[in-house]
Amino acid sequence: MNGLVGRLRSIVGADHVLAGEAAEEFTHDATFMAHTLLVVVRPADTGQVAHVVRACADSGTAVVARGAGTSLVGGPVPLAGGVVLSLDRLTWLEVDVPNTVAAAGAGVITRQLDDAAKAHGLMYPPDPASVEMSTIGGNVACNAGGLRCVKYGVTADYVVGLTVVLADGQVLRLGGRLRKRSSGYRLMHLFIGSEGTLGIVTEVIVKLVPLPRHRATAMVGFGTLEDAATAVSRMLAAGHLPAAVELLDRGALRLVREKMPPGFEPDLDAVLVVEQDGNEEEFVQLELMRMVELLDGVDNRIAQSSLERDRLWDARRTFGKVLMGMPHNFFAEDVAVPIGCVPEMARRIHRLAGDTGLQIVTVGHVGDGNLHPTVVFSEEQRHLVSPAAAAIFRDAIDLGGTISAEHGLGALKRDYAEFEHGPLAMGLMRQVKRLFDPSGILNPQKVFPEEPADDDFLNRMPGWIPDPEQRRRRSEAGV
Amino acid sequence: MNGLVGRLRSIVGADHVLAGEAAEEFTHDATFMAHTLLVVVRPADTGQVAHVVRACADSGTAVVARGAGTSLVGGPVPLAGGVVLSLDRLTWLEVDVPNTVAAAGAGVITRQLDDAAKAHGLMYPPDPASVEMSTIGGNVACNAGGLRCVKYGVTADYVVGLTVVLADGQVLRLGGRLRKRSSGYRLMHLFIGSEGTLGIVTEVIVKLVPLPRHRATAMVGFGTLEDAATAVSRMLAAGHLPAAVELLDRGALRLVREKMPPGFEPDLDAVLVVEQDGNEEEFVQLELMRMVELLDGVDNRIAQSSLERDRLWDARRTFGKVLMGMPHNFFAEDVAVPIGCVPEMARRIHRLAGDTGLQIVTVGHVGDGNLHPTVVFSEEQRHLVSPAAAAIFRDAIDLGGTISAEHGLGALKRDYAEFEHGPLAMGLMRQVKRLFDPSGILNPQKVFPEEPADDDFLNRMPGWIPDPEQRRRRSEAGV
Numbered sequence: 001m002n003g004l005v006g007r008l009r010s011i012v013g014a015d016h017v018l019a020g021e022a023a024e025e026f027t028h029d030a031t032f033m034a035h036t037l038l039v040v041v042r043p044a045d046t047g048q049v050a051h052v053v054r055a056c057a058d059s060g061t062a063v064v065a066r067g068a069g070t071s072l073v074g075g076p077v078p079l080a081g082g083v084v085l086s087l088d089r090l091t092w093l094e095v096d097v098p099n100t101v102a103a104a105g106a107g108v109i110t111r112q113l114d115d116a117a118k119a120h121g122l123m124y125p126p127d128p129a130s131v132e133m134s135t136i137g138g139n140v141a142c143n144a145g146g147l148r149c150v151k152y153g154v155t156a157d158y159v160v161g162l163t164v165v166l167a168d169g170q171v172l173r174l175g176g177r178l179r180k181r182s183s184g185y186r187l188m189h190l191f192i193g194s195e196g197t198l199g200i201v202t203e204v205i206v207k208l209v210p211l212p213r214h215r216a217t218a219m220v221g222f223g224t225l226e227d228a229a230t231a232v233s234r235m236l237a238a239g240h241l242p243a244a245v246e247l248l249d250r251g252a253l254r255l256v257r258e259k260m261p262p263g264f265e266p267d268l269d270a271v272l273v274v275e276q277d278g279n280e281e282e283f284v285q286l287e288l289m290r291m292v293e294l295l296d297g298v299d300n301r302i303a304q305s306s307l308e309r310d311r312l313w314d315a316r317r318t319f320g321k322v323l324m325g326m327p328h329n330f331f332a333e334d335v336a337v338p339i340g341c342v343p344e345m346a347r348r349i350h351r352l353a354g355d356t357g358l359q360i361v362t363v364g365h366v367g368d369g370n371l372h373p374t375v376v377f378s379e380e381q382r383h384l385v386s387p388a389a390a391a392i393f394r395d396a397i398d399l400g401g402t403i404s405a406e407h408g409l410g411a412l413k414r415d416y417a418e419f420e421h422g423p424l425a426m427g428l429m430r431q432v433k434r435l436f437d438p439s440g441i442l443n444p445q446k447v448f449p450e451e452p453a454d455d456d457f458l459n460r461m462p463g464w465i466p467d468p469e470q471r472r473r474r475s476e477a478g479v
Numbered sequence: 480m481n482g483l484v485g486r487l488r489s490i491v492g493a494d495h496v497l498a499g500e501a502a503e504e505f506t507h508d509a510t511f512m513a514h515t516l517l518v519v520v521r522p523a524d525t526g527q528v529a530h531v532v533r534a535c536a537d538s539g540t541a542v543v544a545r546g547a548g549t550s551l552v553g554g555p556v557p558l559a560g561g562v563v564l565s566l567d568r569l570t571w572l573e574v575d576v577p578n579t580v581a582a583a584g585a586g587v588i589t590r591q592l593d594d595a596a597k598a599h600g601l602m603y604p605p606d607p608a609s610v611e612m613s614t615i616g617g618n619v620a621c622n623a624g625g626l627r628c629v630k631y632g633v634t635a636d637y638v639v640g641l642t643v644v645l646a647d648g649q650v651l652r653l654g655g656r657l658r659k660r661s662s663g664y665r666l667m668h669l670f671i672g673s674e675g676t677l678g679i680v681t682e683v684i685v686k687l688v689p690l691p692r693h694r695a696t697a698m699v700g701f702g703t704l705e706d707a708a709t710a711v712s713r714m715l716a717a718g719h720l721p722a723a724v725e726l727l728d729r730g731a732l733r734l735v736r737e738k739m740p741p742g743f744e745p746d747l748d749a750v751l752v753v754e755q756d757g758n759e760e761e762f763v764q765l766e767l768m769r770m771v772e773l774l775d776g777v778d779n780r781i782a783q784s785s786l787e788r789d790r791l792w793d794a795r796r797t798f799g800k801v802l803m804g805m806p807h808n809f810f811a812e813d814v815a816v817p818i819g820c821v822p823e824m825a826r827r828i829h830r831l832a833g834d835t836g837l838q839i840v841t842v843g844h845v846g847d848g849n850l851h852p853t854v855v856f857s858e859e860q861r862h863l864v865s866p867a868a869a870a871i872f873r874d875a876i877d878l879g880g881t882i883s884a885e886h887g888l889g890a891l892k893r894d895y896a897e898f899e900h901g902p903l904a905m906g907l908m909r910q911v912k913r914l915f916d917p918s919g920i921l922n923p924q925k926v927f928p929e930e931p932a933d934d935d936f937l938n939r940m941p942g943w944i945p946d947p948e949q950r951r952r953r954s955e956a957g958v
Contacts, residue, residue, distance in 0.1 A: 098819025100715055121716045143661040154659060157636055172903050176879045177817035180633060180847040182622040182672050183883040184896055184926060185908045189668030193661050210718040236579055237600045239689040239758050279718050279769075283762040290758075338656040340577025368659040400655045404662040417663055424651050428915075429664045435910055447663060 004059045008041050008083070011051040016042040016089070026086050027078060029071040031412065032470055034463035037064075037078040042086045045105075046163055046171060046202040049085065053200060054169030056083055056441055064443050065196035067106065067138025070130040072332055073410030074461065075142060075195050080444040087137050090202055095120055099177045101160060103205045106137025110144075113206070122208040125152035128406065129320055136204050143193035145406030147244045150367030151277075152209070154406065156192045161205030164191050167437040172199065179207055190432065195408050196443040198436040212277035215243065216288040217309040219261065220297035221268040225249060225350075226343040228270035231295040232366055233340065240291045242367060243277040246316045249346065251353075251361030255322045259315040265299035272297070272366065273316045319363050323374065329468055331385050331458070332374045333392050337401035339369040348395045349373045356384050370405040386458035393419070393453075408447075412464060415449045415457040483538045487520050487562070490530040495521040495568070505565050506557060508550040510891065511949050513942035516543075516557040521565045524584075525642055525650060525681040528564065532679060533648030535562055535920055543922045544675035546585065546617025549609040551811055552889025553940065554621060554674050559923040566616050569681055574599055578656045580639060582684045585616025589623075592685070601687040604631030607885065608799055615683050622672035624885030626723045629846030630756075631688070633885065635671045640684030643670050646916040651678065658686055669911065674887045675922040677915040691756035694722065695767040696788040698740065699776035700747040704728060704829075705822040707749035710774040711845055712819065719770045721846065722756040725795045728825065730832075730840030734801045738794040744778035751776070751845065752795050798842050802853065808947055810864050810937070811853045812871050816880035818848040827874045828852045835863050849884040861944065865937035872898070887926075891943060894928045894936040 009017045018026065018040040026040040038061065043049045056063040062082025069076055078084050090105030095116045102113055102124060111131045114124040127146035128134055134144065140162070145154045161175035174188045175181065191199050222228040225247075232245055248256065248271045257266075274291055278284040285302075292300050303309040323330055337345045346362065349371070353360040358381060364371035373392055375385055393403045393416045403409070403416050418426045430448060433440075451460065458464050488496045497505065497519040505519040517540070522528045535542040541561025548555055557563050569584030574595045581603060583592055590610045593603040606625035607613055613623065619641070624633045640654035653667045654660065670678050701707040704726075711724055727735065727750045736745075753770055757763040764781075771779050782788040802809055816824045825841065828850070832839040837860060843850035852871055854864050872882045872895045882888075882895050897905045909927060912919075930939065937943050 096817075096819070097716060098712055099817040100712070100819075101817070121718055143665075145659055145661070149659065153632070153636065154661075156665070157632065170903060172907070173901070174904060177819075178815055178848060178880055179818065180624055180628065180815045180844075180849050180884045181881040182624070182633075182885050182887050183881045183892075184672075184888060184900055184904070185677070185911055186622075186635070186668045186672055187904060187907060187911075189665045193663075193665055198664070210715050210720045213718050233577055233579070236689050237576060239600055239692050241689045279766065280762055283759055283765075286762075287758065336657055336659045338575075338578035338580070339658065340575070340579075365659075369657060370659050401657055402660040402662045405659045406661050408661050409663060413662075421663055422652070424649060425653060425666060426663070428651070428666060431914055432664055432666075432911075435914055436907075 004055060004061055005039055007055045008039065008052060011055065012041050012043045012048050026066060026084055029069040029074060029076050031072060031074045031077070031464060032467060033074045033077045033411065033461055035078045036081045037084055038082055040084045040086055042089050044089050046165065049165045049200060049202050050169045050171050052085055053165050053167065057168055057439065060439060060441065062441050062444050065200040067135035067141065068133050070134045070138065071142065071410055072407050073412040075408050075410035075446065077411065079411055085200065087135065087202065095122070096177060100208050101177045101205050102208055103203065104136050106135060106202050106204060108136050110134055110136050110139055117208050118211055121211050123211040124158065124206055124208055126155045126158060137201050140192055140201050140204055141195050142408030143406070145365065145370065147246060147365060149365060150245055151241050151243045156189065158206040159188060159192055159204060160207055162188050162191055162201055163203035164199035164201055166199050167439065167442050175205065177205055193408065195410060195446055197433060197447050198442065213279045214281045214284045215275055215277045215309065216284045216303065217273065217275045217312050218288055218292045218300055218302045219264070219312045220272045220274060220292055220295045221265050221299040222270040222297050223268065225270045225346040228272055229342040229346070229366065231297065235291055235294045238294050240287065240294065242274050242291060244273070244275040245367040246273040247364045247366040248316060248319065249362040251359060252319055252363045255361060256315045256318050259318045261301050261311065264301065273312055316363065326376070327468060328376050328378060330374050330376045331389060332372055333389060334372055334405050334407040335392060335396035335401055335403060336368060336370040336405035337396055337399040339367070341399040341401065342366060342369055342371070345371060345395060345399055349392065352388060352391050356388055358384055358388055368405065369401065387455040389458060390455045410446055411461055412458065414447055415451060415453045417447065418449050419453050483534060483540055484518055486534045487518065487531060490534065491520050491522045491527050505545060505563055508548045508553060508555050510551060510553045510556070510943060511946060512553045512556045512890065512940055514557045515560045516563055517561055519563045519565055521568050523568050525644065528644045528679060528681050529648045529650050531564055532644050532646065536647055536918065539918060539920065541920050541923050544679040546614035546620065547612050549613045549617065550621065550889055551886050552891040553943070554887050554889035554925065556890065558890055564679065566614065566681065574601070575656060579687050580656045580684050581687055582682065583615050585614060585681050585683060587615050589613055589615050589618055596687050597690055600690050602690040603637065603685055603687055605634045605637060616680050619671055619680050619683055620674050621887030622885070624844065624847070624849065626725060626844060628844060629724055630720050630722045635668065637685040638667060638671055638683060639686050641667050641670055641680055642682035643678035643680055645678050646918065646921050654684065656684055672887065674889060674925055676912060676926050677921065692758045693760040693763045694754055694756045694788065695763045695782065696752065696754045696791050697767055697771045697779055697781045698743070698791045699751045699753060699771055699774045700744050700778040701749040701776050702747065704749045704825040707751055708821040708825070708845065710776065714770055714773045717773050719766065719773065721753050721770060723752070723754040724846040725752040726843045726845040727795060727798065728841040730838060731798055731842045734840060735794045735797050738797045740780050740790065743780065752791055795842065805855070806947060807855050807857060808944055809853050809855045810868060811851055812868060813851055813884050813886040814871060814875035814880055814882060815847060815849040815884035816875055816878040818846070820878040820880065821845060821848055821850070824850060824874060824878055828871065831867060831870050835867055837863055837867055847884065848880065866934040868937060869934045889925055890940055891937065893926055894930060894932045896926065897928045898932050
């Protein structure tokens with residue numbers, strides 16, 4: 001092992017091999033799961049990544065790729081020990097205007113990529129809630145979604161080129177600055193969403209789209225969650241695809257009530273924040289008004305200025321911060337169901353909260369059927385969380401949905417993967433894993449079930465429940 | 480072999496096992512390549528497909544899945560003999576409005592799927608030129624594109640569920656009626672675009688989007704092809720994403736001149752047909768006018784009625800029919816380059832035509848960088864075609880592009896695949912093929928290079944040049 005560390009130092013320079021306290025901030029993700037590791041290495045480019053992986057392969061050492069560590073599923077936590085390979089130094093960024101793409105090192109923060117595109121009148125649409133912190137490489141690793149996905153699609157819909165370091169250190173270049181290709185197998189899509197278990201993505205090329213010049217935003221309140229969900233379907237079938245349609249349920253509304261518009265009907269089961277974008281201010285506003293009419297809520301506000309727009313968004317945006325600052329602990333889920341099944345999924349979550357006495361608050365990207373039910377709990381309720389999460393997983397799968405819409409499986413959800421995909425698909429996935437990583441050194445103990453799913457699955461994960469204090473400090477530090 | 484035919488008859492019924500003359504129409508695609516085969520089977524559903532594949536696997540017989548046979552690359556031609564498995568009886572179709580998806584048997588004609596969606600105010604965007612004839616299963620097999628892809632994306636961007644019969648006859652169900660998923664490997668994307676070489680797609684679920692209520696169309700003429708390409712980039716960077724932007728070059732304009740609007744400037748190197756869609760008639764027209772202003776051509780027409788819209792499209796739409804009806808033969812290519820490289824690609828094609836004396840006419844989905852340079856030739860020029868096609872391939876690859884944007888590789892382009900993807904990616908694709916089809920019974924001799932690429936590659940394909948008479952008859956029969 002000392003031999004390996006020496007070799008890593010000679011590849012990336014001694015300053016970029018971290019151990020002990022200096023390594024600490026590179027090892028946790030947003031779950032704060034426990035870990036054991038050898039060292040953190042911070043290579044400067046794809047060539048160095050390839051040498052690091054080769055060195056790890058030679059010594060049979062696990063290597064865990066890491067972006068900004070904002071994973072909510074333990075994706076980059078080195079559960080099997082080994083080397084954490086941080087891509088935070090791969091931050092070159094090029095907006096290629098003539099080809100309408102951006103090329104970037106895996107360590108570029110997604111917001112920076114979008115801002116750079118914006119400077120040229122272009123946009124990179126996928127905007128996970130972590131967009132200010134998470135990296136484009138991390139977004140590719142878990143096929144991140146976000147608020148604009150209902151209209152614009154997810155990360156996978158924008159990736160046109162990848163540089164991947166394979167498990168034996170070979171460098172594979174896929175795709176390019178091209179928007180369209182039907183030539184050979186879509187290998188690129190095997191790496192997207194594979195959470196660093198099939199190869200390490202070091203460079204990404206994404207399509208850009210024209211930046212809409214105007215936005216218009218409204219908030220619409222509903223007496224029942226079912227009314228809200230039905231209203232969204234009605235709006236879509238009437239020809240209106242919103243740029244965002246975000247749901248807050250009664251529990252979420254309670255948490256953010258200080259940010260709600262003054263005088264907005266307080267007794268609501270659901271609120272939608274709806275946005276439309278486009279190039280003609282007048283038309284965008286008109287289109288939004290039509291959408292609000294179709295949604296037909298019990299109360300609504302249409303923002304008349306960009307200040308009012310920001311205020312309406314505040315209620316939705318503040319939700320994560322309020323959670324982070326709470327003395328209680330929480331476990332944030334990320335299920336999706338076919339959009340027509342959102343009311344039934346919401347009913348089942350509501351029933352589960354009633355049955356267990358747990359507080360479950362839900363926000364979500366309702367136009368995609370993607371809900372984030374979040375279990376808020378005290379230490380005394382801790383034993384209830386794992387069975388509750390399992391119940392939510394089972395309900396989502398039962399309704400034809402998924403246990404992970406945009407976060408990946410990581411460690412926390414892997415035990416339920418087989419339940420979602422079935423043994424045949426899971427068997428093929430295992431064979432693909434063996435094909436690309438025969439020694440199993442790439443991010444071990446992730447994605448694939450270790451044990452059959454049961455209601456204690458979370459408790460098998462060492463230290464899966466984040467310490468609220470730790471989380472608050474990290475959140476305040478903006479990490 | 481007689482044993483196999485008997486077994487196939489007992490699976491699908493004797494009426495649905497065709498041989499001799501009755502099999503003929505199920506064996507050619509739009510290339511009219513030569514073939515040898517045993518029988519055509521027409522199973523009724525996924526279960527029968529599974530039994531057919533199992534029977535072929537048991538006897539080591541090749542099995543070639545087939546949609547409507549509109550491939551331009553020999554995709555479904557049974558070059559290695561064996562069984563042609565026609566999916567034309569899998570025509571069930573369901574538009575699931577609450578979940579905003581459509582589910583269909585692989586044999587459903589894509590236009591029928593879109594029309595069914597339209598009846599509910601929804602749309603299935605990918606619209607290959609063959610949309611009236613080709614099937615959704617075939618579209619998935621070659622990841623078909625089309626005219627609306629610049630704004631809406633290609634087939635792969637809409638597929639959310641697949642039923643696939645594997646090489647051993649097992650039935651794999653992937654995805655569902657869900658719009659968003661980040662859970663496990665994207666196996667679905669291995670089958671999309673794999674041209675029936677990894678599994679046989681029998682059922683497809685696709686996302687639908689709201690149908691825009693209005694369209695507006697214009698034609699804009701340019702003195703040079705470079706001006707046209709630059710104009711498209713300028714329009715995109717100014718925030719305007721058109722619903723379609725189709726290019727016709729000077730050669731293509733000559734072929735369709737009878738369909739050009741009366742009085743339109745006749746001396747042009749390029750014409751763009753531009754369309755915008757949306758919900759407010761007035762705004763869609765305004766947006767289109769802005770786009771026409773930005774394009775800044777030497778002549779333009781903005782359609783003032785749906786009749787005029789159709790007339791403007793006629794010029795573009797008629798191109799394929801004019802080709803089909805010509806006494807000359809032709810070879811239609813399908814390259815794409817990064818969109819900023821379109822002018823250079825066009826220059827190279829022009830130079831090639833000059834150097835060889837071949838007539839090369841080009842239309843294309845220019846917003847995607849996707850060009851269809853088509854070599855029109857007499858029997859005396861036949862020997863020039865293969866080297867010319869090879870030169871076009873090399874130029875596209877040299878500019879960071881692809882030899883197939885939306886048609887697939889099939890047999891005709893397979894020899895150049897390695898040149899595009901390189902040995903590492905190609906090696907991984909071969910391993911994936913072996914993993915999914917260890918005996919190599921699924922659509923043999925497709926996708927992968929048989930021999931190193933050279934300038935005689937087309938002539939290695941038996942009868943690759945369609946007989947104009949045969950093609951005309953088929954075209955008139957609407958097959």
